[in-house]
Amino acid sequence: MTNTKILSTLEKILPTVQLPGRYTGGEFNQVTKSWESVDIHLALIFPEIYDLGMSNLGLMILYDLINQQPEYSAERAFLPWTDMEDAMRKESLPLYSLETKHPLSSFDILAFSLPYESLYTNLLNSLDLAGLPIYSSERTNDHPLVIAGGHAVFNPEPVSPFIDAFVIGEGEEVIIEILDTYQSSQDQDHSRQQLLENLSQVEGVYIPSFYQPHYQADGIFSHLEKLNQKAPDTIRKRIVGTLPPPPTKLIVPYIDTVHNRAPLEIMRGCTRGCRFCHAGIVTRPVRERSQEDILKAMEVLIPDTGYSEIGLLSLSSSDYTGIVELIQAINDKFLDQNIAISLPSLRIDSVSVDLMDALAGKRRGGFTLAPEAASERLRRIINKPISDQQLLDTAREIYQRGWHTIKLYFMIGHPSETMEDVQAIADLSRKVLSEGKNIIGNRAQVHISLGTFVPKPQTPFQWVGASSPVEIKEKLDLLQKEIRGRGLKLNWNDPEETQFEAWLSRGDRRMADVIYRAWKMGAKFDAWNEHFNYQRWLDAFSQAGIEPDFYTTRERGIDEAFPWDHIQSGVKKSVLLQDYKWSKEEKIRPDCRGDCYACGILPTYNDLRHQNPGPLWLCPEVIR
Amino acid sequence: MKKQRFRIYFSKTEQMRFTSHLDLVLTWERTFRRAGLPLSYSEGFSPRPVMNMAAPLPLGFTSTGEIGDFWLSDVLSLSEFHPDLKKSLPPGLLIQETEEIEDIFGPKLPTLVTAASYLIILDAKPPDLPEKIENLLNSASVIRDRKGKTYDLRPLIQELNCDISSPSKLQMTLSALPGATGRPDEILAALELPATGTNICRTEIVLDTNGE
Numbered sequence: 001m002t003n004t005k006i007l008s009t010l011e012k013i014l015p016t017v018q019l020p021g022r023y024t025g026g027e028f029n030q031v032t033k034s035w036e037s038v039d040i041h042l043a044l045i046f047p048e049i050y051d052l053g054m055s056n057l058g059l060m061i062l063y064d065l066i067n068q069q070p071e072y073s074a075e076r077a078f079l080p081w082t083d084m085e086d087a088m089r090k091e092s093l094p095l096y097s098l099e100t101k102h103p104l105s106s107f108d109i110l111a112f113s114l115p116y117e118s119l120y121t122n123l124l125n126s127l128d129l130a131g132l133p134i135y136s137s138e139r140t141n142d143h144p145l146v147i148a149g150g151h152a153v154f155n156p157e158p159v160s161p162f163i164d165a166f167v168i169g170e171g172e173e174v175i176i177e178i179l180d181t182y183q184s185s186q187d188q189d190h191s192r193q194q195l196l197e198n199l200s201q202v203e204g205v206y207i208p209s210f211y212q213p214h215y216q217a218d219g220i221f222s223h224l225e226k227l228n229q230k231a232p233d234t235i236r237k238r239i240v241g242t243l244p245p246p247p248t249k250l251i252v253p254y255i256d257t258v259h260n261r262a263p264l265e266i267m268r269g270c271t272r273g274c275r276f277c278h279a280g281i282v283t284r285p286v287r288e289r290s291q292e293d294i295l296k297a298m299e300v301l302i303p304d305t306g307y308s309e310i311g312l313l314s315l316s317s318s319d320y321t322g323i324v325e326l327i328q329a330i331n332d333k334f335l336d337q338n339i340a341i342s343l344p345s346l347r348i349d350s351v352s353v354d355l356m357d358a359l360a361g362k363r364r365g366g367f368t369l370a371p372e373a374a375s376e377r378l379r380r381i382i383n384k385p386i387s388d389q390q391l392l393d394t395a396r397e398i399y400q401r402g403w404h405t406i407k408l409y410f411m412i413g414h415p416s417e418t419m420e421d422v423q424a425i426a427d428l429s430r431k432v433l434s435e436g437k438n439i440i441g442n443r444a445q446v447h448i449s450l451g452t453f454v455p456k457p458q459t460p461f462q463w464v465g466a467s468s469p470v471e472i473k474e475k476l477d478l479l480q481k482e483i484r485g486r487g488l489k490l491n492w493n494d495p496e497e498t499q500f501e502a503w504l505s506r507g508d509r510r511m512a513d514v515i516y517r518a519w520k521m522g523a524k525f526d527a528w529n530e531h532f533n534y535q536r537w538l539d540a541f542s543q544a545g546i547e548p549d550f551y552t553t554r555e556r557g558i559d560e561a562f563p564w565d566h567i568q569s570g571v572k573k574s575v576l577l578q579d580y581k582w583s584k585e586e587k588i589r590p591d592c593r594g595d596c597y598a599c600g601i602l603p604t605y606n607d608l609r610h611q612n613p614g615p616l617w618l619c620p621e622v623i624r
Numbered sequence: 625m626k627k628q629r630f631r632i633y634f635s636k637t638e639q640m641r642f643t644s645h646l647d648l649v650l651t652w653e654r655t656f657r658r659a660g661l662p663l664s665y666s667e668g669f670s671p672r673p674v675m676n677m678a679a680p681l682p683l684g685f686t687s688t689g690e691i692g693d694f695w696l697s698d699v700l701s702l703s704e705f706h707p708d709l710k711k712s713l714p715p716g717l718l719i720q721e722t723e724e725i726e727d728i729f730g731p732k733l734p735t736l737v738t739a740a741s742y743l744i745i746l747d748a749k750p751p752d753l754p755e756k757i758e759n760l761l762n763s764a765s766v767i768r769d770r771k772g773k774t775y776d777l778r779p780l781i782q783e784l785n786c787d788i789s790s791p792s793k794l795q796m797t798l799s800a801l802p803g804a805t806g807r808p809d810e811i812l813a814a815l816e817l818p819a820t821g822t823n824i825c826r827t828e829i830v831l832d833t834n835g836e
Contacts, residue, residue: 014642015684015820021642028654028714252654252714254643260650306654306712337657338665338673 001094003035003101010101013087021255022050023084025076025098028252029305031067032099038073040179040186042066042109043097043144045077047122048527053078054251055259057313058150059113062171064247072179075099075107076251079122080129082525088129095129104130107144109182111175112163114150117504118497118527120159123148124519127162134516136164136209141192145182154237154282155457155564158507158515160208164192165199167206168567169237169282170268172244174204200231204238206567207231213509213563219550221508221563236568237282239605241612243268243289248300252307261309261342262301266294266326270315271593271618274372275383275583276411278456279315281576282569285601285609286319286593286618291326295333302339309340318347318355319593321615327358345370348386353397366447367398370409374424378414380586383460383579388428392435399436405445406432412475413453413467413498415583422475425450426482433487447489450479452498457506457564458571460579465555466502469495496534500526502552503537508563511551513544572600593618626664626674626695629725630705631733635688636681640716645680651714652692658712661705664695678733678829679740679800682807687826689741693725693733737800739782739830742808744794745823753786753794756815760784766814770807777814780806797830 001009014020035041044063046053053059059076066074075097080088087093094103104110110130112123124134127146133139136146148159149167156166167174181202185195200207210228215221226233246264253260269286270279289297298310314320330341341359346352348369356367371391373379379386395406410425429448436444452472455464467475472495483490504511518540525531541548556562558577565573575598579589589597596602602609602619609622636648643651653673656663665671678691696705706722713719750756760766761784766777783797794815798806809819 012820019642020684021644021647024639024642026639026715030715254640254651254714254716255647256650303658303660306656306658308653308657338671 001092001103003096003103006093006096006101006103009091009093013084013091013093017084017087018081019051019255021253022078023080023098024254025101027254029249030099030251031063031073033067033073035100035102039071040073040109040183041102041107042072042074042111042179043077043104043107044074044111044113045104045126046113047079047119047126048525049081050078050253051255051257054253054257055263056113056115057263057265058115058171060247060250060263061244062111062175063251064249065172065244066175066179069176069179071183072176073099075102077104077126079126082531085125085129094131095126105132105144108186109179110144110146111167112146112148112150114148114152114159116150116527117152117158117501119152120504120515121519121523121526123159124162124516125524135161137161139164139192141195145192145195147178151279151282152505154278154567154569155505155507156206156208156567157213157509157563158504158511160509161512163208164196165205165207166235167238168204168235170239172240174202174238177202178205197228197230200228204235206235208509211566215508215510219547221561223561224563224566234566234568236604237570239285239570239608240287241608242616243287245293246289246297248297248304250301250305250307252305259311260307261311261340262305262307263311263313264294264297264301265289265313266317267314267320269618271319271591272316273383273579273589273592275381275460275579276372276414276453276456277315278459281458281571283315284570284599285605288321288616288618290616291322291329294326295329298330298334302334302337308338309342311342311344313344316345316347317343318345318349318352321618323355324351327355331358348391348394350394350397353394353401357401364403366405366407366445367403368407368409369394371428372409372411373414373417373421374410374428375421377586378417378421378424380588381416381583382414383583383589385588388431391428392431395432396435396439399439399444404436404440404443405447406436407447407449408432409449409451411451411453412479413472415453415461415464417467417475419475419478422478423482426479429483429488437487442486445487445489448479448483448491450476450490450492452493452495454498454502454505457562458567458569458576460576460583462506462562462576463556463558463560463580466499466552468549468553469499472498494529494532497526497529497532499548499552500532500534500537503548506562507551510544510546514540514546517543568604570599570601570604575599596620625697626728628696628699629728629730630694630696630702631723631725632692632694632709632719633721634690634692635686635718635720636690637686637716637718640714641684641686643716644683645677648681649675649677651717652694655709655712655714655717656694659708661700661708662696662698664697676733678737678831681826682809682824685824685826688720689826689828691733691829691831695728733831736831736833737829738832739797740800740826741783741795741797741828741830743825743827744796744808744812745825746792746794746817747820747822748818749788749790749792750815750817751788753788753792753815753817757784757786760814768810768814770810777806777810780804781811784811795827797828800829 210231663673674695676693780799
């Protein structure tokens, strides 16, 4: 289908669907290059609806960088909601790019962002809506090259039969190298096979078809056999030495989106070492953006976008060096402009309360604290050592400063968790509430959000057996009974949806068959409650002849090889294992910004650290 | 603090056809912020910019006749105001004219609206359209059912005519008073014309500015 035909078909179907503004593009700051003027066309795809996808900062960073290159262009595509999908399928309208309305099949490269696992069926659906074969092995040089990156691909195996090349780690530099390699391969008329071989030489690129996994008789992964001798044995994640200037000419949606604000990344990585945290490991080392660069970016962001809210993004805002001074400087500069600043992930201490106090103005919504576990014992196990007293002192401070609602975030299903630990969630929440009642009486509120722990690959808990839905259900029942009454509110996740996330996150290549079968049976938008169907996934497992519990509740042996061992985050497996053992002894691993414990990042990125000396890296200096 | 009031006559074109009324207001707020022009904000816990659209435009319609009032917290000359704003507009908004309204606290725009004109480009080419229009206009009343309520469409029609060259066009002016607002899609239905594939453009909002 040509882009003119796509436009005329859209004209017909858009008035018939919900929120047609999702499908039109043409927003302020959109970059549209004429199709003929560029050599390589790349489509950045977030396989979810526009409303969510437009909040994906990674996509915006790459969009900005690629479009700065005159010979390359990046356009966007998102997945249509089901009503639009039905209309598109009825009219044989393929998935198209928002900028020039070209069908995705006419692009050179399709680049998928996969930050989390529940997007996998959407990935398949996107390929299908684009009119492409789902399996990489069935695609040829006549099809676009399909690549994928994002946090989820630190275990790429469950989706590896569908993807031609994975990009491990930060995309800023490697995406341009991939485009250059693609172009030179094309100039030399290389075959698809040859192109993949060329790409395998780019650091951080993983070509799954060059490797064959093998399994033991008991079904446990044994090793990866290399089918192409030029391919590397292990794939080391890419990182940038210094955070490049943040994009400021952000596309401003015409319609309301999930985070309708300007994101500004202030720091990448985290030194805390919470043992359940995937992002904390895979985004190391910590690199900060200087206060000067942040202020400079903010001054441009406002006239460039017109946003009234700026989100200062990092994994742990309180840990940004000089956060108090930064917020002070921001307030001095922008307080009068009706600009709101949001600061996620604050530590449980009085400094955080001061920070929020400075930012909140007159509007005091909920103040979020994430103790993650309610007993001090469990918090030592997960390496988030906060005392109950510290939490209660902080809560008191929050109520005193004018907030009425504290949101507490806990997880259930932590390793070694007992019913007493679960009961402690209710007890601690009530103690927080009574702090509030002492100060503001019955206006005090505590909202408790319960997540369920999912063991993630590349973390100290990658060996842990996950709780079964039955166990989780029992814990939920207890809390639903215990957390009641005036001032208390409880939110929780469906245990079956958590189980689904657990299957996929530590899956191996055999899981691809399950994903394919589930999608064939209609699975899509699995992150949406109304679309998720647990039984369908169980059916897909049984059709594929795979035991679901094998991937979740089974505790993995400490000498077990993992299907993702060849993907290297820079943190050594031996360090993760030591941390796992320490967790069993309730031994704390202190924040590494004080003392380096040699996690592996520095030897891995020694050169990069050497080229980027100074305080913006939180790792020690390399002396040579 | 409201220190100055500007009235902007603008178009909402193809690119913003599917932007809702609320999101249009947000788009204007962002346009002003990009331009560095100081919109006046309301007091209270959630300060909102002070602006006023004459009449919300239904989703999917384009318009060459929108009107909005905007209050500033500072006093600017029209020659400073207009060019800065123009270069900060997103694709989909075009400013035709800007004027200063002397009476800052005078009647609000929606209260001044009396009628609106629409131009509809028809997908189909119905041969008997002129007769159908004549019949409609000659009827004493045209009772229609909308959302379970019956009402008379006829008195809401101030003007209705067509041009059956290719493509066929329908032009109309409909009353737009509280409780008596004509909808162009209702005219289409009354003329037994399909609503799909048609392009409806609001060409004018008629204001009664005698009171101003």
